[in-house]
Amino acid sequence: MLALIAFGAAILVAVYRYVILPVFVSPLSKIPAACPTSSLSPAWILWTRWRGRENATVLAAHERLGPLVRLGPNEISVNCVNGGIRTVYTGGFEKGEWYSNAFSAYGGVHNMFSMEKRDVHSARKRMISNVYAKSSLQASPALREISETVLCRRMLPRIATAPGGILEAYELFSAVTLDVVTAYIFGLEQGSNFTDHAEVGAKWLHDYKSRQPYLFWIQEMPNVFQLFSKLGLGQWLIPEWVGEKSADIEEQCLEWCDAAEAAVVSGKAAESARHHPTVYGQLRSMVKKQEKLDKMDTEKQNDRLTQKQRLDIASEMLDHLAAGFDTSGITLTYLAWELSRPHNAAIQSALREELLTLNPPFSMTEVEPSTPLPSAKDIDDLPLLHAVVMETLRLHAAIPGGQPRITPANTTLGPPGAEVHGIPAGVRVVSAAHSLHRNSEVFPEPGLWRPKRWLDNEGGVDCGGEKARWFWAFGSGGRMCVGSNLAVLEIKSTVAAIWSNFETTIEDDAGMEHVDGYLAEPRGSPQGSFLRLRCEKI
Ligand code: HEM
Numbered sequence: 001m002l003a004l005i006a007f008g009a010a011i012l013v014a015v016y017r018y019v020i021l022p023v024f025v026s027p028l029s030k031i032p033a034a035c036p037t038s039s040l041s042p043a044w045i046l047w048t049r050w051r052g053r054e055n056a057t058v059l060a061a062h063e064r065l066g067p068l069v070r071l072g073p074n075e076i077s078v079n080c081v082n083g084g085i086r087t088v089y090t091g092g093f094e095k096g097e098w099y100s101n102a103f104s105a106y107g108g109v110h111n112m113f114s115m116e117k118r119d120v121h122s123a124r125k126r127m128i129s130n131v132y133a134k135s136s137l138q139a140s141p142a143l144r145e146i147s148e149t150v151l152c153r154r155m156l157p158r159i160a161t162a163p164g165g166i167l168e169a170y171e172l173f174s175a176v177t178l179d180v181v182t183a184y185i186f187g188l189e190q191g192s193n194f195t196d197h198a199e200v201g202a203k204w205l206h207d208y209k210s211r212q213p214y215l216f217w218i219q220e221m222p223n224v225f226q227l228f229s230k231l232g233l234g235q236w237l238i239p240e241w242v243g244e245k246s247a248d249i250e251e252q253c254l255e256w257c258d259a260a261e262a263a264v265v266s267g268k269a270a271e272s273a274r275h276h277p278t279v280y281g282q283l284r285s286m287v288k289k290q291e292k293l294d295k296m297d298t299e300k301q302n303d304r305l306t307q308k309q310r311l312d313i314a315s316e317m318l319d320h321l322a323a324g325f326d327t328s329g330i331t332l333t334y335l336a337w338e339l340s341r342p343h344n345a346a347i348q349s350a351l352r353e354e355l356l357t358l359n360p361p362f363s364m365t366e367v368e369p370s371t372p373l374p375s376a377k378d379i380d381d382l383p384l385l386h387a388v389v390m391e392t393l394r395l396h397a398a399i400p401g402g403q404p405r406i407t408p409a410n411t412t413l414g415p416p417g418a419e420v421h422g423i424p425a426g427v428r429v430v431s432a433a434h435s436l437h438r439n440s441e442v443f444p445e446p447g448l449w450r451p452k453r454w455l456d457n458e459g460g461v462d463c464g465g466e467k468a469r470w471f472w473a474f475g476s477g478g479r480m481c482v483g484s485n486l487a488v489l490e491i492k493s494t495v496a497a498i499w500s501n502f503e504t505t506i507e508d509d510a511g512m513e514h515v516d517g518y519l520a521e522p523r524g525s526p527q528g529s530f531l532r533l534r535c536e537k538i
Contacts, residue, residue: 022073027422031070034061034077042072046220055400055434055516062435068414075428077402079435080415081469087413088429089477092118093405096428101218103319105250106311111319112482122478124316127286131278134485138376141273143489146183148373149274150176151497154195156364159502159535166507168202169336170522170530173494174329175201180490181324181483182256185317187269187277190259207245208326209521214238253318254310261305279320283313320483327398328487330521332494334396335388337512337531338449340504347388347451348499352538354384355500362500379492383461387454389491390463393473394437395449401518402430403475433472434520442466498535507532 023029023039034057035044048057058077061069067080078084095116103114112128115121130136137143155176159167175194178201182191194201217225217237228234260269260277264284268275287309305313339348355362358374379385407413409425438446443453456462463471474481481487498504509532510525522530 027420027424028070028073028076028427030420031068031076032065033070034058034065038070038072040073042075045071045075049220049517050216052516054402055432055520058402058432059435059438066418068418068420071430072428074426075430076413076423077435078413078429078431079439082416083412083414083419085431085436085472085476087411088405088431089403089475089479092478093407093429094118095479096404096406097222098219098404098428101222102215105253105315105318109311109315111316113319113323118478125478125482127290128279128283128316129482131282132482132484132486134489137485137489138380140278142188142276142278143184143376144373145273146180146188147376147493149188150179150183150195151493152364152373154179154193155494156497156501158195158198159498160364160537162535165535166532167535168529168531169533170329170333170511171198171202171205173332173336174205174325176494177328177332177490178204178321178325181321181328181486184486185277185279185320186256186260187263187280188274189268190256190263190275190277192256208249208322211242211245212517212519214242250314250318253321254314257310257314257317261310265303280313280317283316287313323481324483324487326519326521328490330398330519331389331392331396331487331491333522333531334512335392335491335495336498336504336533337506337509338392338396339388339499340506340533341509342505344449347384348503351384351388351495352499352503354382355496358382358496358500362496364501374496376489376493379496380489382492382496383455383459384451385492385495386461386463387451388495389488390454390471391449391451394443394471395447396514396520397433397437397473398520399473399475399518400432400434400437400514400520402432403479404428404430431472436470436472439470442470501537502535503538504536505534507534 019040029039033039037044045054048054058069058071061071062077062079067078067084069077069079071077078088095114097116100110100114100116104110110120112121112124115124155172158172172195175198179192179195185191192201192204194204214237225234225237228237257280260280261284263269263275263277264281269277269281284305287305288303291309338344339351358378360372360374362374405428407423407425407427407429410421411423411425411427412419412421413423413429414420437443440446454461454463454467474484474487508525508529510527511522511530513523514520515523524530
């Protein structure tokens with residue numbers, strides 16, 4: 001009899017815990033559910049993510065149900081500025097396991113992307129963000145050398161000599177952005193040269209990207225993955241080669257770090273802009289400074305890195321190069337696609353006209369650049385170029401997917417007048433550029449690529465007001481992209497170099513459909529191509 005009562009009580013508790021509480025009592029029950037089962041189980045949103053339909057499905061849910069939508073019993077999506085991204089991201093809600101499980105490296109060594117706790121993260125960000133400030137970038141002799149070498153001596157000749165004038169744009173741009181980013185991080189002489197070595201670059205891209213779908217298990221179902229691993233069945237979910245490729249990438253990053261270290265120790269880094277490892281050098285000197293403070297000058301200082309310091313720096317550098325190259329490569333690929341589509345031919349011509357006003361121009365004679373480069377500031381100030389980049393970042397955000405954060409206790413979310421109060425601690429809350437960038441009140445006809453929406457009637461830049469508040473390609477708040485200035489400068493310089501010298505049309509764009517995920521690279525055609533561009537010298 002007692003057993004029966006205990007059994008009945010357990011059933012009642014379970015019904016309360018898993019049905020009545022989430023569906024009727026929790027403050028989350030006031031938020032409309034994206035799917036009828038969302039309040040009861042995360043199965044629907046997990047299935048949507050697994051099938052690669054999350055961004056489109058969540059956008060449709062917001063269009064139907066408003067700015068707050070419940071995705072699961074413990075997860076909501078927020079698509080507004082006030083009571084939305086301003087509260088969550090500028091308010092400093094912390095990241096959770098979703099990042100720390102997937103983005104740490106070298107056996108769990110954390111970096112800015114993966115750090116969960118705000119204080120640890122801000123201490124690291126303070127050490128490093130000055131090298132990514134716009135003023136530092138525009139004044140950097142190292143970056144000038146990088147642009148000259150990667151854009152003029154590697155990229156333009158590769159385009160000029162492409163067989164039949166046709167090249168695969170996603171592979172080209174990934175190689176160029178990796179070369180720029182590794183050169184800025186480790187020094188031009190120590191970084192990659194994948195632009196000249198197309199096959200090596202294409203293999204790197206393929207190896208890097210092929211691991212991506214398997215992150216699902218680590219980020220969304222870590223407990224299931226752990227259970228499978230304990231049972232010796234981990235490879236059913238994540239094949240062994242994924243770990244092997246990740247280890248190769250980590251090893252390659254350590255080689256770049258060691259080369260940068262050698263340049264620092266030999267004194268070359270200080271003597272020549274081509275050897276100067278800007279980001280590596282900055283973090284290294286801050287790590288050493290910190291060590292000095294920690295030891296309070298009581299112990300003998302050693303300028304060599306300890307193994308722990310070596311891996312701490314390597315994890316951070318890997319994070320930057322990974323966060324930096326693919327995002328910029330994806331953006332450039334979509335920008336090239338839009339500019340080369342027949343209905344955008346007039347925009348390509350107008351852009352070229354604007355680029356040819358640069359003094360000196362970004363010109364090339366045969367396969368060699370003939371003159372010095374225009375200044376980074378002059379390139380940055382071109383209004384149509386700025387509009388083209390902004391519109392590409394809006395419509396084709398490289399990170400369009402949800403950026404999860406964890407609520408603190410007693411959170412209020414929702415736009416003024418429609419707030420939901422008392423949201424408990426530990427709820428996963430996401431916003432996504434994909435949905436924010438498709439608000440038709442702010443961006444009329446949001447599905448169209450229209451650079452003009454970023455210009456005023458006189459052709460000057462008009463990026464303020466509501467557009468600025470809803471533009472979220474680089475996120476916002478304390479965890480906003482640290483490399484956004486480098487990304488924009490690099491993208492603008494690449495565009496200036498190409499469209500000052502070439503006219504482009506589309507040879508084959510069958511692969512240009514976005515992957516619907518956290519990142520949005522082109523899906524690629526069944527034949528394995530992404531965007532084949534025809535480039536003609538002007
Ligand atoms: C078009 C190019 C880029 C886009 C669209 C982009 C976008 C973003 C976004 C949306 C985030 C926030 C992600 C999240 O919290 O889930 C982020 C973070 C980050 N990005 Fe970028 N990024 C770009 C280029 C770069 C570059 C060039 C670098 C460095 C070389 C870089 C380094 C980072 C780092 C280290 C973080 C983590 C920052 C932190 O947690 O404080 N990104 N980026």
